[in-house]
Amino acid sequence: MNTKRDEEVYVFPNAPTPTRPVIFDPDHCNGCNKCVSVCIMDILLPNPEKGKPPLVVFPDECWYDACCELHCPESNAIRLNYPLMWKVPWKRKETGDYHWVGEKNPLPPNPKPPV
Amino acid sequence: MNSQIKVVPIETDVLIIGGGLAGCMAAIKAREYGVRVTIAEKANTVSSGCAGSGIDHMWAYLPTIHPEIGWSIEDLVEDHSEGMSGGLVDKDLLYFVASQAFDRVLDLEKFGINFRYKDSKLPDGFRVVPQFHSVPDALNFDGRYIKKYLTKETKKRGVTIVNRVMITDLLTTDGQVSGALGIGTRDEEIYSFSAKSVVFCTGRVGRLSKAVTGVWGNSSSPLTETGDGRAMALRAGLPLINMEFFPPPNPFAMGNCEVNLGAPRNTLFPAGSITGPNGEVIVPRTEFYDWDKLGREKVDPAETRKRWLAERRKAKPQYAKLHKEGKSPFYLDLTDATDEEVEYVEWSISNEGRGYRFLEYMKKHEDFNFRRDKIEFTPTTRGMASTASSGLMVNLDMETGIGGLFAAGDDVGGVPWKSAPGAVTMGWRAGEMAANRASTQKEFLGVDGERLEALKALCTEMLQGGRGHHWREVELAVQNVMDYYCGDVRTGSLLSRGIERLGHIKAEVSYNATNAHELMRCMEVRSLAENADLIMRSSLERKETRKLPSFVRTDFPEQDDLNWLAFLSVRLQDGRLRFERLPIT
Ligand SMILES: Cc1cc2nc3c(=O)[nH]c(=O)nc-3n(C[C@H](O)[C@H](O)[C@H](O)COP(=O)(O)OP(=O)(O)OC[C@H]3O[C@@H](n4cnc5c(N)ncnc54)[C@H](O)[C@@H]3O)c2cc1C
Ligand code: SF4
Numbered sequence: 081m082n083t084k085r086d087e088e089v090y091v092f093p094n095a096p097t098p099t100r101p102v103i104f105d106p107d108h109c110n111g112c113n114k115c116v117s118v119c120i121m122d123i124l125l126p127n128p129e130k131g132k133p134p135l136v137v138f139p140d141e142c143w144y145d146a147c148c149e150l151h152c153p154e155s156n157a158i159r160l161n162y163p164l165m166w167k168v169p170w171k172r173k174e175t176g177d178y179h180w181v182g183e184k185n186p187l188p189p190n191p192k193p194p195v
Numbered sequence: 196m197n198s199q200i201k202v203v204p205i206e207t208d209v210l211i212i213g214g215g216l217a218g219c220m221a222a223i224k225a226r227e228y229g230v231r232v233t234i235a236e237k238a239n240t241v242s243s244g245c246a247g248s249g250i251d252h253m254w255a256y257l258p259t260i261h262p263e264i265g266w267s268i269e270d271l272v273e274d275h276s277e278g279m280s281g282g283l284v285d286k287d288l289l290y291f292v293a294s295q296a297f298d299r300v301l302d303l304e305k306f307g308i309n310f311r312y313k314d315s316k317l318p319d320g321f322r323v324v325p326q327f328h329s330v331p332d333a334l335n336f337d338g339r340y341i342k343k344y345l346t347k348e349t350k351k352r353g354v355t356i357v358n359r360v361m362i363t364d365l366l367t368t369d370g371q372v373s374g375a376l377g378i379g380t381r382d383e384e385i386y387s388f389s390a391k392s393v394v395f396c397t398g399r400v401g402r403l404s405k406a407v408t409g410v411w412g413n414s415s416s417p418l419t420e421t422g423d424g425r426a427m428a429l430r431a432g433l434p435l436i437n438m439e440f441f442p443p444p445n446p447f448a449m450g451n452c453e454v455n456l457g458a459p460r461n462t463l464f465p466a467g468s469i470t471g472p473n474g475e476v477i478v479p480r481t482e483f484y485d486w487d488k489l490g491r492e493k494v495d496p497a498e499t500r501k502r503w504l505a506e507r508r509k510a511k512p513q514y515a516k517l518h519k520e521g522k523s524p525f526y527l528d529l530t531d532a533t534d535e536e537v538e539y540v541e542w543s544i545s546n547e548g549r550g551y552r553f554l555e556y557m558k559k560h561e562d563f564n565f566r567r568d569k570i571e572f573t574p575t576t577r578g579m580a581s582t583a584s585s586g587l588m589v590n591l592d593m594e595t596g597i598g599g600l601f602a603a604g605d606d607v608g609g610v611p612w613k614s615a616p617g618a619v620t621m622g623w624r625a626g627e628m629a630a631n632r633a634s635t636q637k638e639f640l641g642v643d644g645e646r647l648e649a650l651k652a653l654c655t656e657m658l659q660g661g662r663g664h665h666w667r668e669v670e671l672a673v674q675n676v677m678d679y680y681c682g683d684v685r686t687g688s689l690l691s692r693g694i695e696r697l698g699h700i701k702a703e704v705s706y707n708a709t710n711a712h713e714l715m716r717c718m719e720v721r722s723l724a725e726n727a728d729l730i731m732r733s734s735l736e737r738k739e740t741r742k743l744p745s746f747v748r749t750d751f752p753e754q755d756d757l758n759w760l761a762f763l764s765v766r767l768q769d770g771r772l773r774f775e776r777l778p779i780t
């Protein structure tokens with residue numbers, strides 16, 4: 081693939097979604113790029129470094145459909161990172177308490193400095 | 196500068212545009228006739244379209260079960276017509292889907308998809324849930340990887356799949372199809388298809404309404420579906436029907452969470468109910484036909500239908516209204532279910548779009564348990580999809596008004612909620628008819644050079660747009676117009692103003708794409724703007740309010756069956772839109 085997309089680096093607005101809608105675990109990902117091939121929104125690119133996890137190039141276009149994950153040959157190599165206002169809450173019947181996605185397992189802070 | 200864009204020519208007998216459920220079925224069938232078949236797919240057929248991350252149920256008339264209880268295909272058609280579309284339906288087409296769906300299920304089984312279960316008490320080992328009709332008739336199946344199986348079958352049969360190509364132009368010569376043009380979404384190349392028959396299978400129209408959470412992905416239909424088929428059909432002079440049935444924003448539409456977790460009558464059957472803040476039941480769980488009676492007791496279809504319609508009307512949750520009355524928040528509630536029932540529901544969810552990983556994650560890492568925890572409902576975004584009564588007009592051979600052009604699935608109007616059964620039956624027939632037509636057609640009509648140059652010029656312009664608009668800015672502008680001027684309040688004056696404003700936006704826009712990916716998005720937004728225009732103009736034309744499929748004209752609050760129990764068709768003729776009322780007979 082020799083497109084401008086590979087060569088250009090630019091900044092675009094990306095407010096309401098995580099900078100990483102999917103998170104790769106380099107220890108489990110084998111770099112096969114199957115997820116790049118099936119991604120329905122086409123937001124991933126193969127890593128220029130062979131064997132490394134793909135790059136997320138259009139993070140705010142993710143549909144969170146998990147096709148990337150469903151077709152990944154490895155387990156725990158890729159995982160969806162739902163947007164903050166999407167962390168589904170539930171109410172426990174007996175206690176009436178609320179709980180939510182990420183409560184027990186908060187995601188690691190975003191290492192990227194704000195643009 | 197134009198010459199920089201490379202053109203990839205592809206010749207095929209049958210070209211299928213969109214490799215979703217309908218497209219894959221069309222391709223598989225067409226290959227039985229020995230013709231060359233090509234699918235042009237915007238994404239990747241393995242995962243694309245509504246069924247991309249799985250579907251779990253499919254309604255069909257079941258010849259080994261339904262006659263036993265005295266329920267006929269005509270009864271199914273009547274149920275669907277009354278319950279799903281208030282009589283505004285193409286009954287012949289609906290009958291076609293109802294009568295063919297089971298045969299297609301048997302085909303899907305041959306392609307490797309499992310429909311039978313050891314623990315089933317029904318004949319043939321099926322699992323059947325209620326969904327849309329007065330008698331349960333939706334088969335459950337292991338559909339998580341349905342697109343993978345279909346892709347495998349198309350390849351086995353020698354279909355050529357061209358992934359990552361978005362078709363933008365239908366080519367015709369003297370009222371006959373000659374092919375189509377598209378753009379490579381990864382390679383900035385133009386794909387020029389020369390074909391004897393073409394089948395439109397591009398699916399739904401999403402992305403016409405601003406996502407309520409601000410997250411673009413907060414939509415129940417795939418974001419790849421932007422009404423490209425409808426836009427191309429319009430430009431080719433074909434009539435489109437029922438474009439006005441674009442539902443008003445209902446923040447609690449369909450009872451879906453952000454991830455498709457289905458509704459009490461389908462995926463959440465048998466245990467799902469919807470409850471309010473203090474556990475008060477808003478949508479009860481669905482009762483099941485007692486299959487133990489099968490063969491011993493008949494139903495009285497007319498009576499069952501009457502009861503079911505009454506229940507439906509009562510149970511139809513008016514979330515927005517209840518919300519205004521202070522009766523929210525709402526919960527998806529399975530806390531009264533047995534372990535067995537929860538297991539069944541979780542199995543269904545794990546086979547239908549987007550819910551699987553989500554649920555798995557919640558259970559594994561967050562200590563979530565359906566028997567203890569009620570999921571809170573949060574708003575979703577509206578989409579054309581939810582009624583799907585709009586689209587192209589076809590006859591029972593899936594032919595459109597252009598020689599050699601066929602259409603199938605959600606691209607076709609006139610049968611709301613035809614869903615997966617609609618896609619597989621219509622796709623199959625379209626494939627057969629397209630292949631037949633290609634076999635009898637001696638010559639290729641050739642690719643229209645002028646149109647090719649025009650597309651090149653358009654792409655070049657977008658790619659060199661410099662300070663032009665980013666697609667997202669245009670999309671937001673279109674969505675804002677739709678949400679205000681064509682939302683839950685629609686009046687003549689609002690709609691006219693909306694049409695004007697959209698016109699200004701369209702006139703001012705110059706798209707700017709910096710790569711092939713953005714070029715695709717720009718082309719998609721162009722389709723969206725065309726669909727938006729049609730929706731507003733058709734809404735302006737329909738001067739009534741209709742319960743089913745739901746349509747509200749604030750200035751014409753009554754349902755007017757005398758004049759408007761009719762499809763509304765719109766077509767482009769001599770540069771002008773022409774409307775026609777097609778009464779349901
Ligand atoms: C999450 C979800 C769950 C569902 N579950 C069920 C269920 O359990 N049971 C049921 O009966 N129905 C279900 N449905 C509905 C059903 O899946 C659809 O009605 C059916 O898939 C429609 O088939 P189709 O081929 O018309 O469109 P799709 O299957 O959506 O395919 C359309 C294809 O066209 C491609 N495309 C679009 N534009 C272009 C273009 N310009 N060029 C090239 N390709 C293009 C798309 O990428 C896509 O692959 C569900 C829908 C969704 C969204
Ligand atoms: S499919 Fe899985 S293993 Fe392959 S590159 Fe993607 S995340 Fe890594």
Ligand code: SF4
Nearest residue numbers: 119142143145146148
């Ligand atoms: S969830 Fe869907 S859109 Fe997002 S990266 Fe995965 S396949 Fe692509």
